[in-house]
Amino acid sequence: MGKESVAIVGAGTAGLIAARGTASSGMATTVYDQKRIPGDGIHASGILSLTGLETLGIDYTRAITNTLKGANLHAAGKTMKIRSKDPVAVVLDRKRLNELCMENAEKAGARIEVGRRMTGREIDHLSRRSIIVGADGSVSTVASHFGMGAIRSYSITYKQEYNVDVPEPDVVDLFFDNRSWPGLFAWLCPNAKDLVEVGVGTTAHSVNSKRVLEKFLGMKEVSDRIGNGKPVSGGASIIPMSRRKSIVDPKREVLLVGDAAGQIKATTGGGIIFGSNAALMAADVIREHVRSGMDLSVYEKRFMAKYGTEMKLHSMTNRFYSSMSPKSIGRIIGMSKAMGMEGFLGKYGDMDRPSLVIKRFFLRRLA
Numbered sequence: 595m596g597k598e599s600v601a602i603v604g605a606g607t608a609g610l611i612a613a614r615g616t617a618s619s620g621m622a623t624t625v626y627d628q629k630r631i632p633g634d635g636i637h638a639s640g641i642l643s644l645t646g647l648e649t650l651g652i653d654y655t656r657a658i659t660n661t662l663k664g665a666n667l668h669a670a671g672k673t674m675k676i677r678s679k680d681p682v683a684v685v686l687d688r689k690r691l692n693e694l695c696m697e698n699a700e701k702a703g704a705r706i707e708v709g710r711r712m713t714g715r716e717i718d719h720l721s722r723r724s725i726i727v728g729a730d731g732s733v734s735t736v737a738s739h740f741g742m743g744a745i746r747s748y749s750i751t752y753k754q755e756y757n758v759d760v761p762e763p764d765v766v767d768l769f770f771d772n773r774s775w776p777g778l779f780a781w782l783c784p785n786a787k788d789l790v791e792v793g794v795g796t797t798a799h800s801v802n803s804k805r806v807l808e809k810f811l812g813m814k815e816v817s818d819r820i821g822n823g824k825p826v827s828g829g830a831s832i833i834p835m836s837r838r839k840s841i842v843d844p845k846r847e848v849l850l851v852g853d854a855a856g857q858i859k860a861t862t863g864g865g866i867i868f869g870s871n872a873a874l875m876a877a878d879v880i881r882e883h884v885r886s887g888m889d890l891s892v893y894e895k896r897f898m899a900k901y902g903t904e905m906k907l908h909s910m911t912n913r914f915y916s917s918m919s920p921k922s923i924g925r926i927i928g929m930s931k932a933m934g935m936e937g938f939l940g941k942y943g944d945m946d947r948p949s950l951v952i953k954r955f956f957l958r959r960l961a
């Protein structure tokens with residue numbers, strides 16, 4: 595007889611959404627998290643597209659702290675201003691989001707064991723009777739225990755929040771400067787009308803991310819915004835910038851979801867929409883595997899069919915801007931503005947699906 599229970603390591607958004615899916619199909623599901631309060635002390639942001647959030651089946655409105663209508667992209671003194679008529683994204687309280695996902699998973703019948711750091715040995719033991727889902731973040735014990743390959747590229751990040759009034763509370767600012775923070779960008783995000791988040795991300799691992807943030811805080815645009823404000827919270831974290839080589843081991847019945855699988859948009863480091871959708875797919879495939887013997891490798895095929903092209907386009911865009919000097923990015927901003935890209939992206943931009951933006955661009959040119 596095959597395995598009929600599911601053990602999920604990690605109670606972040608991806609693990610809890612997978613748990614909701616497997617438990618609601620009637621499978622005995624247990625989620626293990628090392629933290630006493632999963633979601634506590636996350637040093638990550640929560641900017642998510644409204645179109646992406648609608649796919650997750652969460653009442654995310656209960657976690658919204660702000661709505662966003664646009665972005666300013668800055669490089670070498672040039673700025674591109676993208677604005678939409680209506681809100682396109684929201685900022686979510688990440689701890690609240692985790693609580694909502696946990697509520698849903700428990701309502702569906704999943705059991706959540708907190709304060710349990712799972713070792714390779716314990717996971718091995720569980721795998722004798724349960725299908726294993728590794729949702730344990732980018733430094734995944736499940737992935738390394740089952741030899742599922744490495745994530746080749748990471749960004750290190752540091753962010754801090756300040757209680758200050760925000761002049762444009764529905765606009766996020768991104769600063770590209772490959773000399774100061776190569777590989778990603780620095781940002782100012784209005785998490786609420788009176789709370790601004792200041793952060794940096796870089797793939798240069800030899801630097802101290804807090805020092806990089808201090809450099810960003812020293813920029814006039816930033817110091818003018820913060821004034822004498824004192825940080826109210828903050829900390830360092832990492833973002834996987836590439837996909838893990840293997841995200842499923844069908845023989846040993848192990849699947850990876852979320853950051854553990856590297857399901858991230860390399861342009862922004864956003865991982866919740868892709869990782870949570872992958873978790874929903876993983877839960878569906880597990881159900882079909884248990885009921886009718888479907889091969890678990892279908893999970894990877896379905897994920898790649900839906901997100902493979904988007905992930906590649908995000909990576910290509912990241913490689914493109916990461917290879918350029920700030921001056922060259924500034925020039926591209928100037929050219930894009932001259933071509934009317936501000937208006938185009940304001941109307942037709944999509945944070946998650948670059949392929950859709952490209953299609954819309956060519957369709958408009960043809961028209």
Ligand SMILES: Cc1cc2nc3c(=O)[nH]c(=O)nc-3n(C[C@H](O)[C@H](O)[C@H](O)COP(=O)(O)OP(=O)(O)OC[C@H]3O[C@@H](n4cnc5c(N)ncnc54)[C@H](O)[C@@H]3O)c2cc1C
Pocket residue numbers: 603604605606607608609626627628629632633637638639640641642710711712713729730731732735751752753793831832833851852853854858863864865866867869
């Ligand atoms: C600075 C920063 C900003 C970001 N901004 C955004 C954004 O605006 N939008 C967006 O979509 N994404 C953003 N992200 C990415 C987003 O935070 C991640 O993609 C998301 O948290 C991944 O969720 P997850 O459930 O896969 O993993 P995680 O949230 O990392 O959860 C993993 C869980 O596993 C637990 N765990 C780990 N190891 C073990 C073990 N051995 N045993 C038991 N439990 C274990 C951990 O305690 C944790 O609760 C940002 C990330 C950073 C760092």
